[in-house]
Amino acid sequence: MNSTLNLLIGMAMGLNLLALGGSRVPQVIRAVAVQGIVLGVLPLLLEHDFGWLVALVAVITVMVKGFLIPGLLNRAMRAAKIEREIDPFIGFVPSLLLGAGGTIAAVAGARMLPLLPEHAGTLLVPGALASIFTGFILLIGRAKAISQVCGYLILENGIYLFGLLLIRSTPLLVESGILLDLTVGVFVIGIIVDRIQRAFDSLDTRKLTVLRE
């Protein structure tokens, strides 16, 4: 079971790097969507007793992370006629190298942390740390608002991955509430992206420079 889990998390980590190296917005959105689907399946692997609640959480996560939000992003792109080329502050090769370095550091660093025996052999913590780091690189290193949103999504995926450590011990209620809140937050960010477009005629956060000090 652990090997399937690690394979999926390894895939998610690979998708992180794909998102960092992707030079077109739809490519990055696709990477994020696939990552969402991969992560959504994980609770099914972690739970021993296959309850309907776990299944529901998994289905909702896959729907939201894998289809709904990427769909909204794609729609925002079409509606706003955003150019597909990403222009980075941090170039593709440096961000890819940074991401790879972060991934290696996450794998090495996670060994130093004390984990419960059932989590010790898994890539949950390294995967979470690597995704969070990737999310930050995208948030900082990309000029377009929509690619920053993708970065935020990857950051959020990393946090979700970390939350899976607790899925057995804390009430599922809290988890789903948290999930809902996060996705609502992203939803609102999506709306904002849509409206920023109308106010600025382009989705370039470099133009957001009137207010500075």
Place this chain on the structure above:
Amino acid sequence: MRELLLIIVPLAGAALAVLWPSERTRPWLMPAVGVVHTALALWLLFSPPQVDPGAWFGFDPIARAVLPAVSILFLACAAYGVSYLRIRTERPNRVFVASLLAILGLLSAGHQARHLGMLWITTEAVTLTAVPLLHFNGTSRAFEATWKYLLVGGTGIALSLLGSFCLGYASVRGGGSGDLTFVALMAQGHLLSRPWVLIAWVFLLVGYGTKMGLAPMHTWKPDAYGEAPSIVGAMLAGGVTTVAFTAVLRVRSVINAAGAGAAADLTLLAIGLFSMLVAVLFLLGTRDFKRMLAYSSVEHMGILVIGAALGPAGMWAAFFHVWSNSLTKGALFLSAGNIRRAAGARTVDEVRGMSSVTPQSAAIFVAGMFAVTACPPFGPFFSELLVVRAAVATGHVGAAAMFLGCLLFAFFGLTRLVFAVVDGKPRPGEGAEGKRIREKAGVIIPPLVLMGISLWLGLATPHALQAAWTDAVHQLFPAP
């Protein structure tokens, strides 16, 4: 039950505001809810209820020590808001009123949250509810400010969730059952896994510190405060930051129980001094008097966490400072809003001589400036004095010296701007050719009342409040 009413009444008011048909009478819902809320909060302050230790929400001593200040601030803002929205009839106010009321309910929930997850959920909800408020003016500048707020705030809130997970894992790793109430976490004490506790502290401090606006996570603050209506600025500076501060305090008590209190205090002291330093540097440079208030807020958040780092006496001073800062900052924001509307501009290059255009607002603005820079008869003077005393008593003489130095330079920065705005001859063509503008009572009385309470807090701090702060300190530093 009364404590839950604090949450339910504003949320019901928000729902009502959404359904309310009339644009003209809708704003009156705000003071109506504000009066009920303040009455409830003061009643609870004087006769605190019994708190069930395992409850997820409860009016515990920390909520009792802080929440009434938010309640009073909201009442003043609500009263001001009625007059304000009458001036701004060109903007639809349905979303604005509903969001402001919802924020009050969520702030009440956040102050009373005794569960790590609930605390996070309410903070997240507050963050999202503030978005339409910030964007009320609908200009592209307001948009820019909202985007920055959401991006920085959203990242901060994500990190605080990560921190909450880490703390939860520390508990589970230490044999906990997954009960994430602060009481249960503190009871676990040294059993909490120490590396995870320290990681959790870093993420939670960064996350909730972003909401507080501690440097270097303060970047959203000047833009948001500069572009939002004054009421929103006052509520953000006095209410939202306070809930983030109580969050930091509750987390700190768990960290303390886990035996890492010294490390936590050291980080708080460092980040507090750094915030003050950054705020002062920007205060000396900025030319915009609404952004000035934002930097002043960053400075006062620094003072709060410095107080929290200095043991029980400092913590007591921090609670005192929450009150004096919230109310004084509220008065400043509201009077600054009046001046800005009369002048139609916000920088010292464009605005001067406001003492002859809006004499009453200008007077309150100057008085508020003296209060917020800790001049004697007002509340902030005494609370900051207590912080310095606590610093010296705990042996942090260097920190105390730096603290005083920052206060001095903040004084320079604020007086420079405030007198540039107030003094001199009005520019021609500004505010009806420099003639006096009639200032309505609705926009003068609320800030005046807030200043009055700030003065009263300084001259004669009520015993009930002092007792509430002492109780809260006992909750945060339980006797071994």
Place this chain on the structure above:
Amino acid sequence: MTFILETLLRLAAWLLAAPLLPGIINKVKAWIAGRRGPPVLQLYYDLARLWGKGVVMSTLASPGFIVGPAVAWVALVGAALIMPLGGAGGALSFRGDVLLLVYLLALARFCTAWAALETGSAFEGMGAAREVSYAVLSEVALITAVLSLSVQTGNVTLTDMLALSVGSGAVLLAAGLFAVLLAENCRVPFDDPNTHLELTMIHEAMILDHSGPPLAVILHGASLKLLLFAVLLSQVVLPLGRLSPLAAAGALVGTVLGVTVAIGLVESLTARFAFRRVPLLLTAAFLLCLFALLLARKGGVG
């Protein structure tokens, strides 16, 4: 005596089989595009034709113009002799021969670039500069791949390193090496062997001024290099050491053919990358090999 015989046999096999691969690739491309395409043996005819022609030499060029391709070809043949073939092992096998392999490949590249610079032509200089700057990145990836193989097996002899597959890292390593193969042999996402526009050429630009037998040697060397990489890639993936010699030989030939067809498919289905994106792809190849290395290391420790 048998040693010499065996070496000669191997040599003949390598030299004769190599020009087959470009033919197969072209056939696959033609098939995808719905054309008949040139015959599979086209390169043999071309080589024979070129061999019979004379040499045109620039008055500016030194003998390096001729010597370069010759040395490069010899280096590649040497590399081919080191490369083990399934259970049969290499013709020459000693401790550390993998280093010699890497150096021989580098020597071949150096000599081709040297010969290109001899003409003093702007295009050839440009082609050489591009070839060498890509090589900087792809060599790093290749060396990382070799490192991960040697860490995995704890060995620095090619025969032993390639005997077993790398386990879980094999997929990563195969993907990385495939990208290196495409870059080193100037195949499509990096370079277009069919291009006729000097400005966009890389490898082809270097050999514009060569003619007759030296050109034949260069072309043959290029096909040899392609075969070399295909064989290396196949042996990284396949656990040939576990199979009987006959089955191993069959599997090896099959996989090399598979790789060749895959190259043809890639060439038909993808467009060439812009120059500025090439470093990104090569960095990705390097990272794939690096992760394989880390997996190998972790597997070795734990």
